[in-house]
Amino acid sequence: MHRILPPNRHPGKVMVNDPNATLSDRGRVIAKNNIRSYFATILDDPYDAEANPNGFINIGTSENHTIPAETFTYGTGPWGSPRLRTAMAAHINHFLHPSTPIDASNLIFANGVTSLCEMLGFSICAPGDGILMSRPIYQAFQIDFGAKAGVKCVFTAFQGVDQFSPACVDKYEAQLQASEREGVKIKALLLCHPHNPLGQSYPRSTLIALMEFCNRHSIHLLVDEIYALSVYATSSPNAVPFQSVFSFDPTPHIDPHLLHWLYGLSKDFAAGGLRLGCLHTTNPALMDALSSITQFHWSGAANEALAADMLEDTAxxxxxxxxxxxxxxxxxxxxxxxxxxxxxxxxxxxxxxxxxxxxxxxxxxxxxxxxxxxxxxxxxxxxxxxxxxxxxxxxxxxxxxxxxxxxxxxxxxxxxxxxxxxxxxxxxxxx
CATH class of the missing domain: 3.90.1150.10 (Aspartate Aminotransferase, domain 1)
Structure with a gap:
C-alpha cells in the first residue's frame, strides 16, 4: 500500500535539508574535487600593473599572453567570469522581477543548457535513476540526461487533465509511485516554463503545488525558463501571463536546496552560437559538484565577454x-x-x-x-x-x-x- 502524503499547508519556511544529502553518491564524490574553490582565488583577482597591482600573478597556467589576456586565455575559470555572473544577476533582477534580488555567487555557466542538464544528471542522479517530465516535452532531454549520465527520463501522461493546473500533481504522484515500484528511483521533476512545445506558462498556483509535491518526496525541481522573455500578446482567453519562478518566495513551499533554475542565451537573445547556459542554485553542495566538472563544458572567455557586453546594455x-x-x-x-x-x-x-x-x-x-x-x-x-x-x-x-x-x-x-x-x-x- 502506498504512503499517502498530505500537501504542505503549514505556514512558515520549509525545513532545510543537508545539501550534501540532495546529491547522488557520484555527485558527492565529484563535489569533493571542486577546483573552483582552489582556482577562483587566483582567477578572480588577476594582476594588472595599473588596475590591480596587488593581484595574483599567474605563472603556473600554460597559456600564451601575446594577445590581450582578458579575452583569449582561460579567463577567470570555466564557471562564468565574475563580470558575466554579475551581468546575468542584474539581467534577472531587471527583467524577471524576482521577489528577492539574485546574487551572482549563486550562478554558474556552461556551454549551453544541454551541458547543464548533463551535469545535473551526474550530480543528483545515479545511473538508472529517473527524472519526471511532462508529455509532450522537448525532444532532446532524453539525450541531455541519458547519453552520458545514464539518467532515465520518466514521461507523465495527463489523460485529459490540464497539466498546467494544480490537478497535474496527482498524475505526477501516480507516475512517481509506478516508477519506484518498477525500481526507478525518481530524483527530480523538470518543468519547461514556458512549456516546450505547448508554448504555455504555468500559473503560480501550479508552480506552488509542484514545489510542495517535490518537497514531500525530497526530489529536486528543475525549472527551465529559457523562453522567459520570448513571450507575445495573443487574443486567446486561455493564455497565462508568464511569471518567473523567482517572482515569489518559494521557501514556504520547498527546501531551497531542491530548487534550481535554468536559462540560456540561445532563445531570448537569438544567440545560440554563443553556447552559454546558466544555472541558479542556492545548494552549496550542488554548486561544488557542478564546479568540479564544468571544465568539460566551457564556453570560453571570448563568448563570455561578448555575452557580458550584451547583458550590460539594458537599454x-x-x-x-x-x-x-x-x-x-x-x-x-x-x-x-x-x-x-x-x-x-x-x-x-x-x-x-x-x-x-x-x-x-x-x-x-x-x-x-x-x-x-x-x-x-x-x-x-x-x-x-x-x-x-x-x-x-x-x-x-x-x-x-x-x-x-x-x-x-x-x-x-x-x-x-x-x-x-x-x-x-x-x-x-x-x-
Whole structure:
C-alpha cells in the first residue's frame, strides 16, 4: 500500500535539508574535487600593473599572453567570469522581477543548457535513476540526461487533465509511485516554463503545488525558463501571463536546496552560437559538484565577454526584447490564421516560445491493422518528400499520434512557403 502524503499547508519556511544529502553518491564524490574553490582565488583577482597591482600573478597556467589576456586565455575559470555572473544577476533582477534580488555567487555557466542538464544528471542522479517530465516535452532531454549520465527520463501522461493546473500533481504522484515500484528511483521533476512545445506558462498556483509535491518526496525541481522573455500578446482567453519562478518566495513551499533554475542565451537573445547556459542554485553542495566538472563544458572567455557586453546594455535589451516579442506575436498570428483557414487545430493557449503545437490527426492515413504512430511516420515522410521538416509528436513523447511542433519564428515568406508545403503534404485526405 502506498504512503499517502498530505500537501504542505503549514505556514512558515520549509525545513532545510543537508545539501550534501540532495546529491547522488557520484555527485558527492565529484563535489569533493571542486577546483573552483582552489582556482577562483587566483582567477578572480588577476594582476594588472595599473588596475590591480596587488593581484595574483599567474605563472603556473600554460597559456600564451601575446594577445590581450582578458579575452583569449582561460579567463577567470570555466564557471562564468565574475563580470558575466554579475551581468546575468542584474539581467534577472531587471527583467524577471524576482521577489528577492539574485546574487551572482549563486550562478554558474556552461556551454549551453544541454551541458547543464548533463551535469545535473551526474550530480543528483545515479545511473538508472529517473527524472519526471511532462508529455509532450522537448525532444532532446532524453539525450541531455541519458547519453552520458545514464539518467532515465520518466514521461507523465495527463489523460485529459490540464497539466498546467494544480490537478497535474496527482498524475505526477501516480507516475512517481509506478516508477519506484518498477525500481526507478525518481530524483527530480523538470518543468519547461514556458512549456516546450505547448508554448504555455504555468500559473503560480501550479508552480506552488509542484514545489510542495517535490518537497514531500525530497526530489529536486528543475525549472527551465529559457523562453522567459520570448513571450507575445495573443487574443486567446486561455493564455497565462508568464511569471518567473523567482517572482515569489518559494521557501514556504520547498527546501531551497531542491530548487534550481535554468536559462540560456540561445532563445531570448537569438544567440545560440554563443553556447552559454546558466544555472541558479542556492545548494552549496550542488554548486561544488557542478564546479568540479564544468571544465568539460566551457564556453570560453571570448563568448563570455561578448555575452557580458550584451547583458550590460539594458537599454538595448529592452528595445530588442520589445521588437522580438512584437515580431513573435505577428508571426504567431500569421501562422494561426493560415492554420485556421485549413481547419487545422492547434494549442491556442500558447503565448511564448517560437512554436505552435499543431494537430494533423485528421490527415493521418491509418490503414487496416496499422497504428497511428506508423501513420505519423508516413506523414513525416510525405512532408520530407516536399522538403519541409516539422518536429513530429513521437519524438516529443506526445500522448497520441498526429501532433507536430511547428516553428513560426521565420521570415514571413519562409513561413508561408513552409506551411504551403505542409498543406500540400496533407492534401485533402481526412480520416
Amino acid at each position: 538595448f535589451l529592452a528595445s530588442f526584447f520589445g521588437k522580438s516579442q512584437a515580431l513573435l506575436g505577428e508571426r504567431s498570428g500569421l501562422a494561426r490564421r493560415l492554420l485556421e483557414e485549413r481547419g487545422v487545430e492547434f494549442h491556442s493557449a500558447a503565448n511564448a516560445g517560437f512554436f505552435l503545437w499543431v494537430s494533423l490527426r485528421p490527415w493521418l492515413e491509418v490503414e487496416d491493422g496499422s497504428e497511428g504512430w506508423e501513420a505519423e511516420k508516413r506523414l513525416v515522410r510525405r512532408m520530407g518528400e516536399r522538403k519541409v521538416f516539422v518536429t513530429d509528436g513521437a519524438g516529443m513523447k506526445a500522448e497520441e499520434p498526429g501532433w507536430f511542433r511547428l516553428v513560426f519564428s521565420q521570415e514571413e515568406d519562409v513561413l508561408r512557403e513552409g506551411l504551403r508545403r505542409v498543406f500540400e503534404a496533407i492534401g485533402e485526405r481526412k480520416r
